[in-house]
Amino acid sequence: MTEKRPTLTLKPKAKAKPAGPARPQAKGGPGKSAGPRTDQPRGPAPQKRPAPAPAKAPAPIPQAKAPSSIDEAPRLRQSHEVKVPAQLDFRPALKGDSLAFALLGAASSLARVRTGTALPQALGEVFQAYDATPQARGAMQDIAYRSMRQLGRSEALLDLMTSKAPEPAMLAGLLCAALALLDPPEGSQAPYEAFTVVDQAVGAAGAHPDFAHAKAMVNAVLRRFLRERDSLRAIVMSKPPARWNYPQWWIDAVQGAYPQQWQDILLAGNRQPPLTLRVNLRKTSVDDYLRTLAASGIEASRVGPSALRLAQAMNVAQIPGFEQGLVSVQDAGAQLAAPLLDLRDGMRVLDACAAPGGKSGHILETADVALTALDVDGRRLARVDQNLQRLGLQATVKTGAAENADWWDGVQYDRILADVPCTASGIVRRHPDIRWLRRKSDTHQLATLSTKILDNLWQMLRPDGKLLFVTCSLWPQESEAQAAAFAARHGAVRLDAPGQLLPTSGAGQDHDGLFYALFQKAGA
Numbered sequence: 001m002t003e004k005r006p007t008l009t010l011k012p013k014a015k016a017k018p019a020g021p022a023r024p025q026a027k028g029g030p031g032k033s034a035g036p037r038t039d040q041p042r043g044p045a046p047q048k049r050p051a052p053a054p055a056k057a058p059a060p061i062p063q064a065k066a067p068s069s070i071d072e073a074p075r076l077r078q079s080h081e082v083k084v085p086a087q088l089d090f091r092p093a094l095k096g097d098s099l100a101f102a103l104l105g106a107a108s109s110l111a112r113v114r115t116g117t118a119l120p121q122a123l124g125e126v127f128q129a130y131d132a133t134p135q136a137r138g139a140m141q142d143i144a145y146r147s148m149r150q151l152g153r154s155e156a157l158l159d160l161m162t163s164k165a166p167e168p169a170m171l172a173g174l175l176c177a178a179l180a181l182l183d184p185p186e187g188s189q190a191p192y193e194a195f196t197v198v199d200q201a202v203g204a205a206g207a208h209p210d211f212a213h214a215k216a217m218v219n220a221v222l223r224r225f226l227r228e229r230d231s232l233r234a235i236v237m238s239k240p241p242a243r244w245n246y247p248q249w250w251i252d253a254v255q256g257a258y259p260q261q262w263q264d265i266l267l268a269g270n271r272q273p274p275l276t277l278r279v280n281l282r283k284t285s286v287d288d289y290l291r292t293l294a295a296s297g298i299e300a301s302r303v304g305p306s307a308l309r310l311a312q313a314m315n316v317a318q319i320p321g322f323e324q325g326l327v328s329v330q331d332a333g334a335q336l337a338a339p340l341l342d343l344r345d346g347m348r349v350l351d352a353c354a355a356p357g358g359k360s361g362h363i364l365e366t367a368d369v370a371l372t373a374l375d376v377d378g379r380r381l382a383r384v385d386q387n388l389q390r391l392g393l394q395a396t397v398k399t400g401a402a403e404n405a406d407w408w409d410g411v412q413y414d415r416i417l418a419d420v421p422c423t424a425s426g427i428v429r430r431h432p433d434i435r436w437l438r439r440k441s442d443t444h445q446l447a448t449l450s451t452k453i454l455d456n457l458w459q460m461l462r463p464d465g466k467l468l469f470v471t472c473s474l475w476p477q478e479s480e481a482q483a484a485a486f487a488a489r490h491g492a493v494r495l496d497a498p499g500q501l502l503p504t505s506g507a508g509q510d511h512d513g514l515f516y517a518l519f520q521k522a523g524a
Ligand SMILES: C[S@@+](CC[C@H](N)C(=O)[O-])C[C@H]1O[C@@H](n2cnc3c(N)ncnc32)[C@H](O)[C@@H]1O
Pocket: 042, 043, 044, 334, 352, 353, 354, 355, 356, 357, 358, 359, 360, 374, 375, 376, 377, 380, 400, 401, 402, 403, 419, 420, 421, 422
């Protein structure tokens, strides 16, 4: 047991409105999985926050992260920067299929995200440490993703209800996870009964040695939320980060770049993304595959020339023909890259930032080209190999930095795809942790790297050849401003391309926020 810390006190009752009765809760089983995740956030790993210096070494601190420079104040409340981190890997003596177990796993993931770990990686660490069953993994993932989409509001509610920020971060994570379940977004049903959430959250707190002492506080905070929900919400909803569930700088940036559409963009980023498939036209047709799905009772609709959106997310292992390479998981917006490249058999093509290989696979499905798939990250490149193997396709896979030429054989390419590392601000619906991990200054840093990559790749393109520049960013500095400056520097001819696609979800049109610019080199 670690040293007992003082129990937090509750702040006085909120005053905005008289306390409303607890809202009746919808019934439901354990949360569904957020769907298979086949991609990681783009770009280099976000900067890690410095590991807090332990006041006293309690137990092994397995998740301490390497210190890194910080140029801005953290967005989360200062006191959340833990003085004594909880044992994030501690496996509680709880039933593996209980909500308490899932809540604690989600809380551990949220605490890892606070130290700069991306959520998919954080969950992976927790699954292993907790030896979680597939069912428990699904529940932890669902709760953690919900919590990320609601973090601004949960943080503000906690700020209102507690006299100081809950510590350790895992306790704050537990409260945020429980609040996300008790307070689902407008128009969606609560996945569990309110009393079950409170009871299980208290049980989860009691099962962890580092904050078992705070279980009465967990009970009091959650019950108070249920009693005073309307008045508490009325207060926090006046604050943009609570209302929109993004950091203030992010809201300002979207509003500045898109004064007309900013609210729609923020809302689109908070919706649960669909599972979209790309049909491999080498092996089947879209209509035939739709029939295959229908025969298996799977509902789907077309959202692009080869793109199908499933009505319900499911594990890829259950998707007919997935293992045989009939389909791949890929957003409909990302499926525009291969057609824009205007590929023909026999071309020499470079995919310069290729991992995990979504667009490489599509390029090879489109034409018989000699493809080089390059990426700086050798671990991610292994996924290119796996994906191409499943599709029965081949490429030359190379580890190297696209801003350098040390990996290049000196023979120019007919086509180059530069799907550069970026802030990934256009894919937050799939990666709701990104908004909390990124810093405003990342944009400039990543745009500088993209400039170097584009300038270096241009020499590798043959006269008349085409280079497709892609980002999954919403920030003009990374996208349109970058494209315009590039064209001016190199005298590149700009061909027709979609430009900035804003994220949208719905019947017929459903895609992430991507940017496309297509350039041609003058003939010899
Ligand atoms: C947007 S993702 C690429 C997604 C991929 N094109 C697909 O469709 O599956 C960006 C990739 O750039 C890689 N990357 C980051 N810095 C790089 C660099 N300097 N040179 C080459 N690749 C880089 C990252 O490892 C990441 O895999």
